[in-house]
Amino acid sequence: xxxxxxxxxxxxxxxxxxxxxxxxxxxxxxxxxxxxxxxxxxxxxxxxxxxxxxxxxxxxxxxxxxxxxxxxxxxxxxxxxxxxxxxxxxxxxxxxxxxxxxxxxxxxxxxxxxxxxxxxxxxxxxxxxxxxxxxxxxxxxxx
Amino acid sequence: xxxxxxxxxxxxxxxxxxxxxxxxxxxxxxxxxxxxxxxxxxxxxxxxxxxxxxxxxxxxxxxxxxxxxxxxxxxxxxxxxxxxxxxxxxxxxxxxxxxxxxxxxxxxxxxxxxxxxxxxxxxxxxxxxxxxxxxxxxxxxxxxxxxxxxxxxxxxxxxxxxxxxxxxxxxxxxxxxxxxxxxxxxxxxxxxxxxxxxxxxxxxxxxxxxxxxxxxxxxxxxxxxxxxxxxxxxxxxxxxxxxxxxxxxxxxxxxxxxxxxxxxxxxxxxxxxxxxxxxxxxxxxxxxxxxxxxxxxxxxxxxxxxxxxxxxxxxxxxxxxxxxxxxxxxxxxxxxxxxxxxxxxxxxxxxxxxxxxxxxxxxxxxxxxxxxxxxxxxxxxxxxxxxxxxxxxxxxxxxxxxxxxxxxxxxxxxxxxxxxxxx
Numbered sequence: 001x002x003x004x005x006x007x008x009x010x011x012x013x014x015x016x017x018x019x020x021x022x023x024x025x026x027x028x029x030x031x032x033x034x035x036x037x038x039x040x041x042x043x044x045x046x047x048x049x050x051x052x053x054x055x056x057x058x059x060x061x062x063x064x065x066x067x068x069x070x071x072x073x074x075x076x077x078x079x080x081x082x083x084x085x086x087x088x089x090x091x092x093x094x095x096x097x098x099x100x101x102x103x104x105x106x107x108x109x110x111x112x113x114x115x116x117x118x119x120x121x122x123x124x125x126x127x128x129x130x131x132x133x134x135x136x137x138x139x140x141x142x143x
Numbered sequence: 144x145x146x147x148x149x150x151x152x153x154x155x156x157x158x159x160x161x162x163x164x165x166x167x168x169x170x171x172x173x174x175x176x177x178x179x180x181x182x183x184x185x186x187x188x189x190x191x192x193x194x195x196x197x198x199x200x201x202x203x204x205x206x207x208x209x210x211x212x213x214x215x216x217x218x219x220x221x222x223x224x225x226x227x228x229x230x231x232x233x234x235x236x237x238x239x240x241x242x243x244x245x246x247x248x249x250x251x252x253x254x255x256x257x258x259x260x261x262x263x264x265x266x267x268x269x270x271x272x273x274x275x276x277x278x279x280x281x282x283x284x285x286x287x288x289x290x291x292x293x294x295x296x297x298x299x300x301x302x303x304x305x306x307x308x309x310x311x312x313x314x315x316x317x318x319x320x321x322x323x324x325x326x327x328x329x330x331x332x333x334x335x336x337x338x339x340x341x342x343x344x345x346x347x348x349x350x351x352x353x354x355x356x357x358x359x360x361x362x363x364x365x366x367x368x369x370x371x372x373x374x375x376x377x378x379x380x381x382x383x384x385x386x387x388x389x390x391x392x393x394x395x396x397x398x399x400x401x402x403x404x405x406x407x408x409x410x411x412x413x414x415x416x417x418x419x420x421x422x423x424x425x426x427x428x429x430x431x432x433x434x435x436x437x438x439x440x441x442x443x444x445x446x447x448x449x450x451x452x453x454x455x456x457x458x459x460x461x462x463x464x465x466x467x468x469x470x471x472x473x474x475x476x477x478x479x480x481x482x483x484x485x486x487x488x489x490x491x492x493x494x495x496x497x498x499x500x501x502x503x504x505x506x507x508x509x510x511x512x513x514x515x516x517x518x519x520x521x522x523x524x525x526x527x528x529x530x531x532x533x534x535x536x537x538x539x540x541x542x543x544x545x546x547x548x549x550x551x552x553x554x555x556x557x558x559x560x561x562x563x564x565x566x
């Protein structure tokens with residue numbers, strides 16, 4: 001698959017913003033200069049609301065068809081309201097589970113692996129959504 | 144503009160944190176134990192209903208806990224501090240004036256925010272946002288003074304019909320609540336003062352509010368004068384003279400001018416640490432948990448936001464400024480990032496315990512006797528020499544080094560190897 005380079009990542013210290021950025025205030029700063037001067041931070045890409053973002057680790061293979069593999073780290077944003085089709089972390093039978101949420105024609109938690117059964121949420125039963133899964137961190141190189 | 148205080152207080156905070164990643168504990172009785180699993184320090188609503196008392200030694204209630212299948216946890220302060228920091232950051236995004244009062248409480252000033260919606264609606268927005276974003280339930284008490292907002296919050300917690308928000312801006316409603324509030328439940332009225340007041344025939348908050356503040360000051364304290372005026376809707380308790388929280392000590396402030404360099408911010412954090420340690424010694428307490436947080440302003444559109452906190456557990460509970468500073472500066476270095484305009488920083492000391500008479504007496508002399516400082520220095524020299532180790536009798540290091548935490552939940556949010564596992 002084609003891969004585009006989007007920039008180089010920073011060293012271990014994330015989001016190193018050079019101090020001289022501040023000194024351009026007197027001139028007319030180019031809107032692009034921000035992106036040229038500072039190194040990129042993956043947090044910015046994956047996390048919109050830090051206070052509402054939790055990390056959880058995937059266990060099992062019920063979601064491999066959307067690219068969530070056992071051991072992957074899932075980024076979960078609680079501030080988002082879950083919509084039809086979102087991958088969510090939901091609380092079902094007292095346990096947290098990651099599934100695709102379907103609201104039509106009925107509320108279901110759909111496994112993304114044909115060998116797993118979907119969970120139909122009965123009419124009237126309350127489904128507690130822990131948060132919406134926004135990103136998956138999957139390590140390609142095994143230690 | 145007159146202040147409108149909203150006290151936001153998390154419901155059964157430690158129990159709520161334990162439930163966050165273990166939904167099967169919802170509606171189940173939960174208790175959290177003090178360090179070394181000694182006493183019950185927090186109870187869920189269900190445990191309170193079972194009659195589990197606060198601060199009771201574990202062995203005394205073990206039969207009761209086992210009989211009702213109560214879920215028991217060792218205190219996981221790393222988790223509580225992280226969740227607390229998330230709650231506070233969420234509140235700071237909702238309201239520009241936030242004073243963090245304890246690990247699970249903050250005073251917001253809503254003045255000027257009530258143009259477009261009612262105060263109750265604002266309170267509900269705060270409640271819903273904190274629950275949705277962080278996952279722990281809170282109640283909101285709104286009033287013209289901090290003392291009244293504390294009572295309003297208590298009302299919001301006690302009466303389900305309030306839906307977790309009580310607006311106590313109207314005098315008539317204040318009086319009604321004061322009339323059914325015991326004098327001992329007022330913020331800042333200690334057990335001994337309450338006893339004395341009752342002997343004087345003052346049993347309700349309303350009766351206290353009708354006393355002359357000047358006269359009561361002569362008999363009791365400046366604080367009681369302020370409390371009476373606050374009960375009558377006159378704000379006079381500022382952040383610095385708030386009655387200390389019994390469970391945490393916090394030194395935090397928004398800066399008049401933003402701070403951008405490492406040295407200045409580090410110095411500020413050190414100053415907060417020193418002040419918190421001093422307060423700790425004044426209250427004859429020891430702390431084990433140290434948390435440091437730094438933030439940019441979420442309201443300044445020119446700023447890129449950064450907000451972070453870190454917490455650490457001291458090997459031995461301490462009130463020595465140097466122990467606490469050592470930890471605080473280490474934590475600060477973990478979260479410092481250059482290139483931001485910092486608007487606020489703070490230090491919280493938690494997992495507090497009483498210093499015990501012998502030790503407190505020794506350090507009291509810190510202020511009066513010139514020798515205690517030398518003693519501490521001598522102790523440190525011996526301890527740093529690597530050739531021996533001395534400690535104070537009541538510190539019990541051998542016991543504390545091997546802290547019993549047999550019911551500890553994972554550090555879900557602060558360690559990569561402890562993330563919640565999701566099927």
